[in-house]
Amino acid sequence: MSTEPQFIELMRALATGPAARGLNDDAAALNVGAETLVLTHDMMVEGVHWLPGQDPADVAWKxxxxNLSDLAAKGAEPLGVLLGYSLGDNDVRFAAGLGEVLAAFEVxxxxxxTVGGGPGRAHGLTAIGRATHVPVPDRSGARPGDSIWLTGTVGGAMLGFDAVRSGLDDPTSRAAFCRPRPLLAxxxxxxxxxxxxxxVSDGLLLDASRIAQASGVNLDIERDAVPLAPGVAGSGRAYEALRWGDDYQLLFTLPASVAPPIPATRIGTVGSAGQFPVTLDGAPPDPDLPLGYLHG
Amino acid sequence: MSTEPQFIELMRALATGPAARGLNDDAAALNVGAETLVLTHDMMVEGVHWLPGQDPADVAWKxxxxNLSDLAAKGAEPLGVLLGYSLGDNDVRFAAGLGEVLAAFEVxxxxxxTVGGGPGRAHGLTAIGRATHVPVPDRSGARPGDSIWLTGTVGGAMLGFDAVRSGLDDPTSRAAFCRPRPLLAxxxxxxxxxxxxxxVSDGLLLDASRIAQASGVNLDIERDAVPLAPGVAGSGRAYEALRWGDDYQLLFTLPASVAPPIPATRIGTVGSAGQFPVTLDGAPPDPDLPLGYLHG
Structure with a gap:
């Protein structure tokens, strides 16, 4: 919407102070006594973030x-969640999925x-965590020479979305879209x-460009190094998978001399800021395609 | 809706653990290290919690x-808020009101x-505070013989709602409904x-009955002792004012020997649990009228 950038600018201007950072796409760190909390709030809207007819248990899970994935990206241990829920047709299924996801991650x-809601219902969730490492890591510290790493693969949620949309009985694909797992450990x-x-919630290229812009650097990604989910390679959709979000993998940079302590793939190198925040094998991404999912 | 009680029961069953209390109508206390946090989340829905055509700045304020009022009732000092906002026609006015209320209470x-929203938009807000006194006060400790106290008056928001609905240019009345002030100090x-x-968000009688039920006692209110907002007395709406919410006064009980440290009015006495959680001059409230605003 036309007013969105202005609104977000106003909100950013309000979100000031040393303890306050992040709006819309990053979790905030808050010092309370000797503790550092990490807080995040995300919404999901019927018809936008989930498909009509999708199992409400999956909506609750996601x-x-x-939100827990936002805490994961800060190295935070979840302490709990608060739910804003718009009542609807199948609240019992939502509650069942809520029970499953809270039990799965012990939150x-x-x-x-709860409020009465019409069509286009919106649910909100706030997740609160405790930082396990301070300073809390963020997007702004990538330096030229660092290596770029990614956990897991991209493209699984893209195939899962297709499976859900077309009613395919493919539990593995569906789960990749409907039941993402936050990488807390x-x-x-x-x-x-x-x-x-x-x-990576909005697409590898878009989220890489956010790190690049926050850090004042270039992120150059080696296209063939990016691990693709099974079924993506050879499907002609490899480039689309770089622009699809919802896989909730962790994208991170490390000094060249440091190896990651968890399974991950090196997918590129940080360089000095140039004309483009993110490049693929040194070249700009396709200018006719968005880098990822842009919130409307 | 028919499923709501079942949903809330399921959610209550999930909201377990020593640190987790309260859903839908009470703030939760959470111990983190040496700190005790108080957390609350409330939603507002277009056409339910605000009137079409109402100034979005007032919606933001409210x-x-x-939510800050929920922290006030816990004696908590606000640390910050997180907003879930459904974009719409006049986001700039909303942001202006948001700036005003955050500045007024230094939060x-x-x-x-932010998400795209259709008609029936829903906004959610999470407020986080730090407890200034532990144990955090709640609704469950009223004992027979305690006196019942109320800050301020009731009925002001009722008159303000009428002023807004009928387009009256009466800033004082309108403010009582549109710009409530959380009693943090x-x-x-x-x-x-x-x-x-x-x-008192949902009506004095209803909220008194919640204290009575949480504490396992009776709250007997002296009808003539309840302070009414200017314009309510003599209007024939005194009883309605006892059932109208939105004034955000504090309702509390004290041992009979203790005087409140702030301006307040003694409005009744706590007794042993009887047939009715709340009584008026010893008699049950009108059985044909609800005690207050029941969320749908």
């Missing part, structure tokens, strides 16, 4: 998982609110080592 | 104020999310003394 539901292991880190 | 915006002063406390 709502919690994407308590601390509170929340991996984030905690990485926090003391990384120069920059984020979770 | 969204923040009602930072820590983060949040009062809550901090009361926290070490009260046996039970909550903010």
């Amino acid at each position: 709502l919690v998982a994407v 308590p539901l601390l509170g929340g609110d 991996e984030g905690r292991a990485l926090a003391p080592l990384v120069t920059a880190i984020m979770d | 969204l923040v104020a009602v 930072p915006l820590l983060g949040g999310d 009062e809550g901090r002063a009361l926290a070490p003394l009260v046996t039970a406390i909550m903010d």
